[in-house]
Amino acid sequence: MSSDEYDEADSGSTGVINDYEDSQAPTPTLQLQRMVAPQAQAQAPIISSYNHKIRPLLDVIDRLRLLMVMKEGIQLPTIVVVGDQSSGKSSVLESLAGVNLPRSQGICTRVPLIIRLQNHASPRLEVHLEYNDKIVPVEESHLESAIIIATDEVAGHGKNISNTPITLVVKKDGVPDLTMVDLPGITRVPVHGQPENIYEQIRDIIMQYITPKESIILNVLSATVDFPTCESIRMSQQVDKTGERTLAVVTKSDRAPEGLLDKVTADAVNIGLGYVCVRNRVGDESQEEARKEEARLFQTNRHLSSIDKSMVGVPVLAQKLVQIQANIIAKCLPEIVKNISAKLDANVLELEKMPKALNSITEGTQALMRIIGAAKESLKKLLSTGEFDEYPDDNTKHGTARFFEMLIKFSDNIHGCEESNLTKDFLVEEIKVLEDAKGIELPNFLPREAFLLLLQRKVERISHLPIEFAENAWDYIDDVVVSVFSSHSEMYYLVNVSAKRAAHKLVQKMRQQSINRVKEIVEMEKLTGYTSNPDYMTEWTKLMSLQDCFISQLNECQPPSRVVLQGVGEIEIEHLRQNTNVFLLQQAFDLKMRMCAYWKIFKVRLVDSMALHLQYSVHNLVNNDMEEIVKELMGADGHGIERMTMDSPVMAAKREKLKRSIELLKESKDNVVKIMDGIAGYE
Numbered sequence: 001m002s003s004d005e006y007d008e009a010d011s012g013s014t015g016v017i018n019d020y021e022d023s024q025a026p027t028p029t030l031q032l033q034r035m036v037a038p039q040a041q042a043q044a045p046i047i048s049s050y051n052h053k054i055r056p057l058l059d060v061i062d063r064l065r066l067l068m069v070m071k072e073g074i075q076l077p078t079i080v081v082v083g084d085q086s087s088g089k090s091s092v093l094e095s096l097a098g099v100n101l102p103r104s105q106g107i108c109t110r111v112p113l114i115i116r117l118q119n120h121a122s123p124r125l126e127v128h129l130e131y132n133d134k135i136v137p138v139e140e141s142h143l144e145s146a147i148i149i150a151t152d153e154v155a156g157h158g159k160n161i162s163n164t165p166i167t168l169v170v171k172k173d174g175v176p177d178l179t180m181v182d183l184p185g186i187t188r189v190p191v192h193g194q195p196e197n198i199y200e201q202i203r204d205i206i207m208q209y210i211t212p213k214e215s216i217i218l219n220v221l222s223a224t225v226d227f228p229t230c231e232s233i234r235m236s237q238q239v240d241k242t243g244e245r246t247l248a249v250v251t252k253s254d255r256a257p258e259g260l261l262d263k264v265t266a267d268a269v270n271i272g273l274g275y276v277c278v279r280n281r282v283g284d285e286s287q288e289e290a291r292k293e294e295a296r297l298f299q300t301n302r303h304l305s306s307i308d309k310s311m312v313g314v315p316v317l318a319q320k321l322v323q324i325q326a327n328i329i330a331k332c333l334p335e336i337v338k339n340i341s342a343k344l345d346a347n348v349l350e351l352e353k354m355p356k357a358l359n360s361i362t363e364g365t366q367a368l369m370r371i372i373g374a375a376k377e378s379l380k381k382l383l384s385t386g387e388f389d390e391y392p393d394d395n396t397k398h399g400t401a402r403f404f405e406m407l408i409k410f411s412d413n414i415h416g417c418e419e420s421n422l423t424k425d426f427l428v429e430e431i432k433v434l435e436d437a438k439g440i441e442l443p444n445f446l447p448r449e450a451f452l453l454l455l456q457r458k459v460e461r462i463s464h465l466p467i468e469f470a471e472n473a474w475d476y477i478d479d480v481v482v483s484v485f486s487s488h489s490e491m492y493y494l495v496n497v498s499a500k501r502a503a504h505k506l507v508q509k510m511r512q513q514s515i516n517r518v519k520e521i522v523e524m525e526k527l528t529g530y531t532s533n534p535d536y537m538t539e540w541t542k543l544m545s546l547q548d549c550f551i552s553q554l555n556e557c558q559p560p561s562r563v564v565l566q567g568v569g570e571i572e573i574e575h576l577r578q579n580t581n582v583f584l585l586q587q588a589f590d591l592k593m594r595m596c597a598y599w600k601i602f603k604v605r606l607v608d609s610m611a612l613h614l615q616y617s618v619h620n621l622v623n624n625d626m627e628e629i630v631k632e633l634m635g636a637d638g639h640g641i642e643r644m645t646m647d648s649p650v651m652a653a654k655r656e657k658l659k660r661s662i663e664l665l666k667e668s669k670d671n672v673v674k675i676m677d678g679i680a681g682y683e
Helices: 003-009 031-035 051-066 089-097 140-155 198-209 231-239 262-266 285-301 315-352 360-384 399-416 428-436 448-462 464-489 493-527 535-544 547-555 582-623 626-635 642-644 649-682
Strands: 014-015 080-084 115-121 124-131 134-137 166-172 178-184 216-222 246-251 275-277 562-565 571-572
Touching: 003 547, 031 134, 031 231, 031 649, 051 178, 051 315, 080 089, 080 178, 080 198, 080 231, 080 315, 089 178, 089 246, 089 285, 089 315, 124 493, 140 166, 140 216, 178 198, 178 315, 198 231, 216 231, 216 315, 246 262, 246 315, 262 275, 285 315, 315 649, 360 399, 360 493, 360 582, 360 626, 399 464, 399 582, 428 448, 428 582, 448 464, 448 493, 448 582, 464 493, 464 582, 493 582, 493 626, 535 582, 547 562, 547 582
Parallel strands: 080 216, 115 166, 216 246, 246 275
Antiparallel strands: 014 080, 014 178, 115 178, 124 134, 124 166, 562 571
């Protein structure tokens, strides 16, 4: 097979090298240099002599990844390998792995394939797959079929893409300690039954890996193409515009040697970490033969021999990856520990705040009594005695203060309503009522029916105000009561739900009773006009003293259009000029003044009645009627407490999820701390 043929077989596979670099504590520059191998020897061309120190770091990151710690929001530094179709990326991965990976197009392209390389002193190659909590030993010759079986098991039969990884572990003498993740390849055109949005699915997976600032992007570029046109370059530039975390590998150097030096030195696409040019393995060459041919190519080709030796060959690439890996681990490991600890603390706190499960009727009864007692005391303070120490900063819960505000607003509404306007249509309604009430009677007799009719009309027209006041007050009480019960029962899910429902039911019952009582008060005011308040006669006498002056002004030859009555205001009298019945005008004036004096007392009395009724209702609620909640929770069948001891499926699932997360994070933290202790020992 030619280099061209091999590279075509490699098309459609995009890789990610996960250098589990996250796991190392800060390492001095000199130590990092010691961790990187010198130029490898021919018999083991890409192995680092310090891999025994790097391996534990990779192991802990492998463990973190296996534990799915990234699902907990913990970002692991990653060297991500991306490449366009036919870029030769698979050859790069194969050269680093030191084994012949599956070459058939479409293989391993539906799920991430994590390739963990471990330098192994034994001359015998060891390969196995890890997926779905299984470890499956594999012979190298059967690797392709084993990966197909694993892929189908993880992603299902067909062409669908899955983000659930399969791990390929390769233990071999002479390979660098690296971890690579081969992802579904970049492809724009669906083939062989792939989904129509295959490109978007693959792009999303790749972007998921290369977007974090901790990720190092290894961009595989073919020497035969114009670098700026590569899809992989466009993707990496979206997340790394300056190229400070991008390293490029140029494959197929033997196919386009002319001008390659200029392309890798001009750096038209911002490759901040530099370039490494390599030669792909051709046909049935062994890995050792491929490395020898690669070395010969860069030494003898008149175009390629001019490229600096620090920029050519798979061994150089391996060394760079090891060094980058060590640097990232050194930089990120403390942050990983910090993030794991923060997430662990947050989960522990959330679990502690979660509703607790009740294990028996006794526990349920005790919890219920504690909740009722605590809620009752809180509501007494908030709604009755005006103590706000439990909610010092939440003035929405300061009930007595809010009641006062509601009462002031109600009073303002009563005093400012249309019925309290003494000047509008002065005497019009009174005259009409008196005319309708004419009968055989003594002269100068003011019909009681006329006063009651006016009173009933006026009270009816303002009757919505006290009802609205009661409704608003009880809506507020409902919010406070339910909130207080929710707060005191939040540790027990079903008790919380039941207690809030029972509290709401009680408040709604009392709300309706209260509104009915307010309606009764309004109806009583309409039934008869009565007051023992001496201010009534005083006010009426004072107003009646203005009658003679008012009538005389009406009878003038040229009466004014407006007059001012002290205690009443400025009045329009134009509409009264046509009425020549002085006796009727006098009666109407008397009726009006009686109503003015009485209405003044009525408004104050209504506001007082609402205040007293509200206080009385709240007193009954917090002192006498809480037992209704207990009865509601106990249930008519007496099994209410028993039902409350049953845990909610949603809460149970969330509790178990948090417990698993806490165990995972604790294990992750322990693993990382052990590695950090080991690194300290290296120094």
